[in-house]
Amino acid sequence: MSIFIIILKLILLPTLSPLCVGIVRKVKAYMQNRRGAGIFQPYYDLWKLFHKDEVIARDASWIFYLTPFLLFGLSILLPLGIPLLGSIESLSFFGDFIITIYLLATMTFFIALSGLDVGSAFGGFGSSREMTIAALTEGTLLFSFLPIALVTHTTNVILMATTASGLPFFNYLPFVIAFMGFFIALMAETGRIPFDNPSTHLELTMIHEAMILEYSGKRLALIEWANANKFIFFIILGVNLFFP
């Protein structure tokens, strides 16, 4: 039973994540007085990218070739450490929030390396900016979990969420402050305004886009998809911890 839930968890997240990105874009379009593309547009984009030929820079090394797979692979295993679908598998099966944060850091590490890999002027600056922000958000993210960990006496996200939902109303004050921190970290980690703009290609403002500028075809699709996964993962995590 529990293995079935784990597999369901692992499939559900990547299937829903493009939809989530589509909805966010639609909302953004409404707020800017545009009609915007349909909410299923990200699926079409992925489909299109997977069926395109690839152009890869001659200077690229295996880091550039491997990173998209690594990124996508890690992004779908992120939910293993968090409660989803009300599942309670064995607590000691995976790990706690620190491993989750460090898995995110691993993703950042490799995408920054692949940004440097092709040796374009954009990629390097993208990596530099990304690592600057990542170095500072890692701490923010960890410290936004910490108050809840202290209140619930555990660093295991599954236990944290279950214990937090049973707490009396008073104990929610630290949650509010922690949520503010988490929200800032979320914006930075998923590359949203004001840290980064996912839809820009202006060299002065792009961070994430600058690093993946040289990607095309299926590898670009994987990176986009991995980012969508990361985005929905953060939303689920936030909901679980702060609005139990």
Add this chain to the structure above:
Amino acid sequence: MQNLFFTSLLVLTGGSIISLIVQRDTKLSYVSSVFSMFGSLLALIFSIGALITQSTLTTTLPTSFPMFNISLHIDPLAAFFILIVSLIALPASLYGIVYMKQYAIEYNLGVFGFFYNIFLISLLLVITAHNALYFLFVWEIMSLSSLFLVIFENKKLQIIKSGFIYFIMTHAATAFILLSFLLLFQFTGSFDFETIKQHFASIPFVIQTIIFLCMIIGFGTKAGIVPFHIWLPWAHSAAPSHVSSLMSGVMIKIGIFMLFKMFLDILPQTPLWLGYVVLIIGAVSSILGVLYALSEHDIKRLLAYHSIENIGIILLGLGSGLIFIALKQPSLAMLAITAGLFHTLNHAVFKSLLFLGAGSVISQTHTRNIEEYGGLIKLMPYTAIFFLVGAVAISGLPPFNGFVSEWLTFQSLFSGIATSSILIKSIFIFGAACLTFTGGLAAACFVKAFGITFLARSRSIESEKATEVSPLLLISMGTLAVLCLTLGVFSFFVITNIQLIVKSLSLFASKTSSLSSTGISLQVNQNVAHLNMPVIFLVMAVFIALSFGLVYIVSRKQKVVLRTVWDCGFNALSPKMEITATGFSRTLILIFRGIFQPSKQHEIEYVDADIRYFSKSKTVTLGIVNIYEAYLYYPLHNGLSIISKQIRKIQSGNVNQYLLYIFILLLGLLIFARY
């Protein structure tokens, strides 16, 4: 069992003597390295045996000097550090066989082999020494033999300067250690650690405080804590790379070992404030170490600064352990000390791997400046993989070993935050904050170090000509890289054994640790936290492979075309347009400008000084102020010179005046003797 250890010492001694005998024949210079390999292999087997049997060996050889006994004491803690020494010495010596050949024409390899073996012997002896005088004797041999290894390339002025700084700092450290031992002698009447251990409680509180502080400064200088760290970047960058890997991986750990041994075994029941001091030193060292590493673009200095950072992380473990001991929470203390010991082992492995990798790169490119590397991943693919493993491990990313020990350190700091006292809480929060930022900044720094060195295109002619290094070098790096992964994935096994070492300390006899491993997963304090490294490694590998396989099935028909990088429609991109190491870290340096005090100088030369439109040349110098040298060491140095100048006035060269001094002294002594 014991004989194995002595055989290993004998083999190393033999190596050092033979190295001197064959010094005229450069073809035979590998012989001494073979001896050191064999010696460290024996020591490795011995230490594993001692750890398995959990036995304590004690031998005392009396000498004709009073108070000076050659007394050896190998408890599980010492055996663990012998394990670390020999584990690193083995691949480092293998590396040395080939690596030293590049010096054969210019320098005397026989002398190098001599000091190298002596250095290994002294490392083993320092760990086992159980008498303060004998300890100081072998400690000094260790300092001096490593000094001669540092100044091996003695035809370069820079290297002599590095050696000089190392010499001064290491002897200042010895002075503090000597002072603490003399105080211990005065109040316990013995130089024997065993006697000191029994009588320590009778020493007055003030003297105890002075002893503790002297030990922190003395052993801390050797370990490289801030602000006594200034010798590390000099000494580690000057020595040949496998010596750097031994110094950074092992020798600075001897300082750590002595802190562990003194505070947990010889002088137990340390006061609470000592824990605070160690923890704060650890936190400050870790964050400042990594910040300075970021600003560095000499690859070996960068790695040396990372050693300071990691020493900080180890001290975070030890510091929280000492606080828990003082708070009478031994089970949490065991967790924290396990974290510190495990990080000691891990840092030794990945730091020596990185130094060996850096050495391979330097041997090919003949420069330590990472701005002149680039594109080496295609020319030196295996070195690149091994360096990447080291970089990922030191950044504390799963599934490698650095992550596990940082996780343990986090857990012990979190347990400290959960205590009730506000003061203790805030100190632990400070430690945890420093550790998180350290993790993030270390990752940023190694993206820089690996990216600028190995990725993109070559930035100099030297690095275009680089080729892969010889298989022996690759084997020694590969061994360490595999160790990084195994220590991470099978951390549950390693930690179970480190727990046994911690348990063997009399402080923790018959106490249970809050860290336990159930099956293959680690567990802190009944459900507080879990970590299942084998599963994490497995799912990471499976998912990456899975995404690879699925994508291959979906889009295998699509073509992959190789083209040059998009150059915005101009001419082809040159390596000058790539980001540099300085540019990469500039943003972070500006964010922390309060600490770095970055400086920027413009120098523009114009074609015509009156019409300032066309410039002939522009130079921008970016630099940072070395605040320790500027605010601590220069004032100290200036103060000393002023005092020396004043004292010199006494010495006038007039014989009559000297006679007067003798008379005054005599008078003074007579008066002193009368009362």
